[in-house]
Amino acid sequence: KNQVEQSPQSLIILEGKNCTLQCNYTVSPFSNLRWYKQDTGRGPVSLTIMTFSENTKSNGRYTATLDADTKQSSLHITASQLSDSASYICVVSGYNTDKLIFGTGTRLQVFP
Amino acid sequence: EPEVTQTPSHQVTQMGQEVILRCVPISNHLYFYWYRQILGQKVEFLVSFYNNEISEKSEIFDDQFSVERPDGSNFTLKIRSTKLEDSAMYFCASSTNRVMDEQYFGPGTRLTVT
Numbered sequence: 001k002n003q004v005e006q007s008p009q010s011l012i013i014l015e016g017k018n019c020t021l022q023c024n025y026t027v028s029p030f031s032n033l034r035w036y037k038q039d040t041g042r043g044p045v046s047l048t049i050m051t052f053s054e055n056t057k058s059n060g061r062y063t064a065t066l067d068a069d070t071k072q073s074s075l076h077i078t079a080s081q082l083s084d085s086a087s088y089i090c091v092v093s094g095y096n097t098d099k100l101i102f103g104t105g106t107r108l109q110v111f112p
Numbered sequence: 113e114p115e116v117t118q119t120p121s122h123q124v125t126q127m128g129q130e131v132i133l134r135c136v137p138i139s140n141h142l143y144f145y146w147y148r149q150i151l152g153q154k155v156e157f158l159v160s161f162y163n164n165e166i167s168e169k170s171e172i173f174d175d176q177f178s179v180e181r182p183d184g185s186n187f188t189l190k191i192r193s194t195k196l197e198d199s200a201m202y203f204c205a206s207s208t209n210r211v212m213d214e215q216y217f218g219p220g221t222r223l224t225v226t
Binding site: 031032041042043044045046049051089097098099100101102103104105 | 205
């Protein structure tokens, strides 16, 4: 069954610190992996999109990595800000399908 | 910056009633999607729409659901006879192309079925 699992479920860090969120997936055949940020009560906002041939992609303070062999991805947030408090969702797309498979997300809280 | 808009932001309806959720995708986008998120659960794909027809649908998207692009700007999701378990946040999204293109999500419509 195609699944996307994320860890940790929730994370609390202090402003200015770095953190790394993890994603494992079983989606096959694989097309691409996305990381989204979702504020409470809002729609997801795309951070990065990577295909199987890409190992890393950055978007400002966000850096995503992908290991298509082990079916793992991570999202690293550098120098966290209070506005980074949100859910971060790993989303995987299979080959030749519109269907995005969402993980349950990691709820990040950044405190001053 | 262009954005996807959705109306209403919150809809309360009684079980068995029909509801129509409305979305205005970004104007030059060609692919349209509906997703739902039950409270506390993951976002789930419902349906994709391209060239005035359904491109793909999930097992959730049964005969109670339908989608339509009634004019050049709106994209609607209709639930014919709502059930309690239809209570969820419904997100519309749009993209320029399929697959690798970024999908832009609207703010969502919270549907509460009583």
